Amino acid sequence: MQNRRLHRKPDDVVKAKQDRFLSLFAPPTGVALKFPAASTIVAQGEPVQSVFRVVSGYVRLCIYTEEGHRRIVSFHGAGSVVGMSQLSSPDWKVSVEAVTSCVLDAVPKSVIEDRMDSERDVREGALITLHSDVEMREAHLVMMAILPATERLHAFLECFAKMRGSDGLVALPMCRRDIGDYLGLSMETVSRSFSALRESERIETCGAEKFRLTEGRPFETNLDHCHAA
């Protein structure tokens, strides 16, 4: 879900800047914190004190509306940086919640800001992360508007499998409702879409939370009913 097909700069150059930036999350500037599954790491509205990087486990970024609706903006696994887009804001616009039990490295906001001032590579690394955030949300937006439920789920699973990097069986850490809130679908529709993908043999499943993508199929996307031309 992160860093999907970002920068096409020479990867090693980008990586060096990123590394410098990411090193801030290690000691001595960073501190590892552990959170149990389903706990709230930071709540929407809290003052922004730290930026995080996921070490292990999965977190979700949620937005709660006044009416009580929950929208999941993104999921983040090991390696993802969370909170950079909150830097110029006094308080969190999103909640960060632990999907599974997880460990995060936390760095004080002030440290990030200071290093961005003094180190060029940190600055560029941070910009790349921010840029990635914008792009991720744009891709999400496009998907939400254009793809029907089953294709949305398929895109999500593809994306998640890619992020995991494993070609084999992938375990989904989040429940159907989470996926629904991420894709803008009801829990039931997500479940039905799973069944549809399984029946059309585009995925294989092993229990409710493990799946494997059946690859290589030319797969005619049924987009006939989508508007715009």
Place this chain on the structure above:
Amino acid sequence: MQNRRLHRKPDDVVKAKQDRFLSLFAPPTGVALKFPAASTIVAQGEPVQSVFRVVSGYVRLCIYTEEGHRRIVSFHGAGSVVGMSQLSSPDWKVSVEAVTSCVLDAVPKSVIEDRMDSERDVREGALITLHSDVEMREAHLVMMAILPATERLHAFLECFAKMRGSDGLVALPMCRRDIGDYLGLSMETVSRSFSALRESERIETCGAEKFRLTEGRPFETNLDHCHAA
């Protein structure tokens, strides 16, 4: 659509940083360019050479998918900065198109980068813009998932009227299809939603492109059919 309810820092402090950043768009670093209505200012895939600021008129940011669908990510009126989120990318991930005839100030990417390196206020101003981009897309995402067509349109009109700052009659520069591609709705549904808002007296219209919000109504949003709790 821009800078909606961003930073809650003391406004004057924020403004000073923003001003320094925004001054880059004026001569001598910036150059004003004029574009006719419906022209493409930069096409998706072109190398990123400049960042823009709208002086007058309106532009739209579009994403075209391989299947030929068009998604509008945002509209930008006078004062908006366009392209900051493309800085760490070699080429544009979006197209920038003139909705009306318009004038933009263009600043070379390299100038922006240099000044971000050398001036703290420019850096912070740029970050605020980026942060605003992320937040805008998140708000868009939430709206798309939660609101039914009529409410989506209403939210859009509210937002647009606020951006314009005028309480009176507001003229929409973009056509129904544009609004549809922005809201993830078909042109026809947008049109029907206009009619619905007019009939329920939540807006008044004057021709197809001028409207006024009928304010003060407690307006019970019909969100009963929305999932999640």
Place this chain on the structure above:
DNA sequence: CGTACTGTTGAGTACTGTCAACCGACGTGG
């Protein structure tokens, strides 16, 4: 073994997309 929770499936409904017809404004050309 009962309870609670997650996931699955069915039935019915509501919303929105598609297709199509129509209207009015505008500009062109006879």
Place this chain on the structure above:
DNA sequence: CCACGTCGGTTGACAGTACTCAACAGTACG
């Protein structure tokens, strides 16, 4: 000056998707 074509917007009819409500299955846990 008027006929005509084009374009954007509106509206209707119909179909298809996805949501709601509801029942049920499987699993974990006490």
